[in-house]
Amino acid sequence: MPLDVAPVVRSYETQRTLNPPGIPALAPMPTGETDDTRRICEQFGEDIVAAGLHNGNQVVLVEPGQLKALATFLRDEPDLKYETLIDVTSVDRSRLPLDGEARFQTVYQFRSYSRNQHLTVIADCGTDPGDNGEIPHIDSLTGVYRGAEWPEREVYDLMGIRFDGHPDLRRILMPKNWPNHPLQKQAPLGGEEVPFTFTWDDPEFETLGSQILPAESTVPDLPPGMSRQNMVINMGPHHPSTHGVLRLVVEMDGERIVSIDPDLGFLHSGFEKTGENKRYKDFVYYTDRMDYLSAMSNNLGYCLTIEHMLGLEIPERAQVIRVIMAEMQRIASHLFWLATHVLDVSGTGMSLLMYATRERERILDLFEMACGARLTVSYIRIGGVWQDLPDAFVSELKDFLRVMPQKISEYEAMVTEAPLWQERLTGIGHISGDDALSMGLTGPMLRGSGIDWDLRRDRPYSGYEAYEFEVPTSDSGDCYGRFKIRLEEMRQSVRILEQAVDNLPSGLYKSNNRKVALPPRAELDVSMEALIHHFKLMTEGFHVAPGYFYHGIENSKGELGFFVYSDGSAKPYRLHVHGPSFNNLYAIDHISRGEMLSDVVTNIGSIDIVLGEVDR
Amino acid sequence: MGLEEKVPEGILTTSLDSVINWGRANSTWPLLFGLACCAMEMIATGTARHDIARYGSELFRASPRQADLMIVSGRVSNKMAPVIKRIYDQMLAPKWVIAMGICASAGGPFNNYAIIQGVDKIIPVDVYVPGCPPRPESLLYAMDLLRAKQRSESVGEWRKVEEPLAVDEIMPLGA
Ligand code: SF4
Numbered sequence: 001m002p003l004d005v006a007p008v009v010r011s012y013e014t015q016r017t018l019n020p021p022g023i024p025a026l027a028p029m030p031t032g033e034t035d036d037t038r039r040i041c042e043q044f045g046e047d048i049v050a051a052g053l054h055n056g057n058q059v060v061l062v063e064p065g066q067l068k069a070l071a072t073f074l075r076d077e078p079d080l081k082y083e084t085l086i087d088v089t090s091v092d093r094s095r096l097p098l099d100g101e102a103r104f105q106t107v108y109q110f111r112s113y114s115r116n117q118h119l120t121v122i123a124d125c126g127t128d129p130g131d132n133g134e135i136p137h138i139d140s141l142t143g144v145y146r147g148a149e150w151p152e153r154e155v156y157d158l159m160g161i162r163f164d165g166h167p168d169l170r171r172i173l174m175p176k177n178w179p180n181h182p183l184q185k186q187a188p189l190g191g192e193e194v195p196f197t198f199t200w201d202d203p204e205f206e207t208l209g210s211q212i213l214p215a216e217s218t219v220p221d222l223p224p225g226m227s228r229q230n231m232v233i234n235m236g237p238h239h240p241s242t243h244g245v246l247r248l249v250v251e252m253d254g255e256r257i258v259s260i261d262p263d264l265g266f267l268h269s270g271f272e273k274t275g276e277n278k279r280y281k282d283f284v285y286y287t288d289r290m291d292y293l294s295a296m297s298n299n300l301g302y303c304l305t306i307e308h309m310l311g312l313e314i315p316e317r318a319q320v321i322r323v324i325m326a327e328m329q330r331i332a333s334h335l336f337w338l339a340t341h342v343l344d345v346s347g348t349g350m351s352l353l354m355y356a357t358r359e360r361e362r363i364l365d366l367f368e369m370a371c372g373a374r375l376t377v378s379y380i381r382i383g384g385v386w387q388d389l390p391d392a393f394v395s396e397l398k399d400f401l402r403v404m405p406q407k408i409s410e411y412e413a414m415v416t417e418a419p420l421w422q423e424r425l426t427g428i429g430h431i432s433g434d435d436a437l438s439m440g441l442t443g444p445m446l447r448g449s450g451i452d453w454d455l456r457r458d459r460p461y462s463g464y465e466a467y468e469f470e471v472p473t474s475d476s477g478d479c480y481g482r483f484k485i486r487l488e489e490m491r492q493s494v495r496i497l498e499q500a501v502d503n504l505p506s507g508l509y510k511s512n513n514r515k516v517a518l519p520p521r522a523e524l525d526v527s528m529e530a531l532i533h534h535f536k537l538m539t540e541g542f543h544v545a546p547g548y549f550y551h552g553i554e555n556s557k558g559e560l561g562f563f564v565y566s567d568g569s570a571k572p573y574r575l576h577v578h579g580p581s582f583n584n585l586y587a588i589d590h591i592s593r594g595e596m597l598s599d600v601v602t603n604i605g606s607i608d609i610v611l612g613e614v615d616r
Numbered sequence: 617m618g619l620e621e622k623v624p625e626g627i628l629t630t631s632l633d634s635v636i637n638w639g640r641a642n643s644t645w646p647l648l649f650g651l652a653c654c655a656m657e658m659i660a661t662g663t664a665r666h667d668i669a670r671y672g673s674e675l676f677r678a679s680p681r682q683a684d685l686m687i688v689s690g691r692v693s694n695k696m697a698p699v700i701k702r703i704y705d706q707m708l709a710p711k712w713v714i715a716m717g718i719c720a721s722a723g724g725p726f727n728n729y730a731i732i733q734g735v736d737k738i739i740p741v742d743v744y745v746p747g748c749p750p751r752p753e754s755l756l757y758a759m760d761l762l763r764a765k766q767r768s769e770s771v772g773e774w775r776k777v778e779e780p781l782a783v784d785e786i787m788p789l790g791a
Pocket of ligand 1: 376652654689691720724725748
């Protein structure tokens with residue numbers, strides 16, 4: 001019997017949330033204009049449906065037929081120079097009052113690093129008749145930006161939009177025999193009814209622990225483009241150095257790699273669909289579990305997006321606490337990267353793992369002090385942070401900051417100059433700056449190829465403009481350059497942390513806006529109003545005005561972005577996560593070609609992936 | 617029986633069960649196999665502070681053939697389920713399974729289309745560890761429970777002859 005994968009419809013999914021009249025609503029059109037939107041309108045005239053600013057982002061709505069021409073124009077026009085396509089996603093608007101408008105829209109995020117501009121482009125999808133209903137389709141941008149390949153495959157897989165002209169449109173996350181496209185609104189959330197009324201004579205208990213279903217493997221087939229003339233090696237999904245459940249199909253000619261086809265989705269957990277069924281504040285807890293090595297940064301990225309849509313002011317103290325947490329998390333994540341990278345490359349070098357986790361444990365202890373959890377912290381909440389820092393925190397942190405730089409030097413002494421280490425890393429996994437841009441790589445992968453860009457410095461959030469730090473870059477474009485960058489980033493994080501603890505202001509640790517942030521526990525005992533606000537927030541949540549917004553932050557791995565489309569209700573209508581590991585992993589094929597199998601392991605470590613975020 | 621009086625000094629008598637179980641319980645080698653967030657805590661358990669070596673389990677083996685214990689550390693997706701089943705089948709008996717974290721135990725926060733609601737739907741589980749993620753101490757406690765179970769088992773139980781799988785069941789050919 002094959003594993004029953006068809007999702008079940010649960011009764012409570014059909015219940016409506018309490019919505020005021022006029023909701024759900026479509027997002028309004030952008031208003032106003034900027035230099036870039038004016039330039040685009042001049043060029044495309046009638047083909048631009050609307051252009052302007054929306055929620056502070058530049059937005060252009062374009063006719064689908066002109067999408068590719070627009071993308072080419074954005075890339076090549078000297079006054080625009082949008083070098084990178086950061087993200088592709090889509091919205092299924094079938095639950096909104098459409099009034100004859102197209103059901104599916106694709107949403108693109110373009111970024112110009114040289115001009116420090118961000119542009120959102122939205123296009124309606126046309127439809128083709130298909131066997132079961134109409135199939136939405138739109139032009140693929142893979143010919144303009146290479147990096148569009150995987151995001152478009154993801155949109156196809158999860159939303160069912162076909163990209164015309166895409167070289168390799170296969171499912172990327174779901175099993176290839178999956179019955180539906182899960183992010184379409186009519187696809188059920190699935191899962192199981194939670195049994196709240198178990199008694200010991202329930203028949204379920206009889207089989208508990210022994211319910212063995214056969215789980216049939218699908219027959220592996222050769223990825224397109226690979227030849228049986230060459231040797232094809234399967235790596236993963238259970239492999240010690242793929243950092244989780246990644247599967248790589250490697251085509252080899254003798255000792256040299258011809259191509260790699262990564263097979264993702266072994267950890268696909270349906271974050272986006274789940275998020276669309278949760279209230280805004282309830283998704284914070286899920287963000288921890290995406291990139292589980294940088295839970296704090298994930299919290300921060302999500303909260304900033306929602307706060308921006310709400311127009312919420314965050315108190316000074318909360319901002320600084322957030323920076324402290326995000327930077328500590330960056331160090332912790334880099335420490336773990338260093339430990340596993342050395343372990344992977346050497347195969348046996350456990351000592352650095354032990355040393356690096358020693359320092360990481362200290363950071364986790366500090367997290368535990370602040371919020372009681374080590375890994376899945378959920379400390380940064382919408383409106384501020386969960387609770388104030390305990391008294392001993394600052395002195396403990398200072399203590400840690402005193403020893404940390406010396407420890408980083410210790411690690412450096414262990415590996416940086418070691419000839420074996422240099423031999424395994426120098427010149428391996430090389431990617432040029434132009435390729436990195438066109439593939440949409442971010443973070444150390446981008447800086448390692450000589451592009452001087454850091455969102456903390458160039459598009460500051462959470463008050464990062466107040467800190468002094470350097471952004472390390474390297475022109476070498478190889479694993480060794482990226483290794484040096486990450487080590488230096490740890491030092492810079494220590495520097496930011498030192499400035500932050502010294503200037504930690506007093507005051508509120510979360511917003512006083514009781515419509516969004518929960519009142520402090522102590523107030524509930526004395527204030528009826530606080531109790532009402534608490535009840536309202538816990539049962540209904542808060543509403544976000546109709547509209548959409550993309551916001552990216554600098555995670556330890558690259559740009560972590562959230563795209564939220566609100567229909568005015570208390571749940572996000574569409575929630576998309578742009579994970580840096582996903583885009584960076586796309587480069588593995590490019591950077592490993594012509595190298596040896598053992599270098600693939602180096603490259604995976606050097607890209608620094610977390611599968612929870614790649615697969616989401 | 618008074619047998620002890622007959623044997624020369626320096627020789628202990630025991631039952632086969634207890635001596636084999638003593639060995640098994642003190643050198644249970646886990647499979648090097650991480651799924652999601654819980655795997656980070658599993659690694660933390662393996663490092664210096666929590667030191668799983670005290671249990672004789674510091675040797676995480678990458679090959680299922682050499683491992684006795686599968687710690688299912690994270691959520692099991694529909695795509696991963698057949699793989700986990702295959703790896704479990706590749707492990708040699710005696711073998712045990714710890715479902716680490718609420719996801720592996722019952723699906724946890726991911727009650728949706730992608731995640732199997734508990735790994736016990738595909739493989740038998742010996743110890744369930746609650747938590748999201750369980751702290752390293754919880755995992756060590758689970759190891760304690762597992763050791764108690766291992767000590768109470770009889771060697772014979774694991775020697776039941778299993779029907780060998782047909783070749784095409786192991787490796788489907790064609791297509
Ligand atoms: S139980 Fe929690 S920590 Fe463990 S895999 Fe599931 S979500 Fe992650």
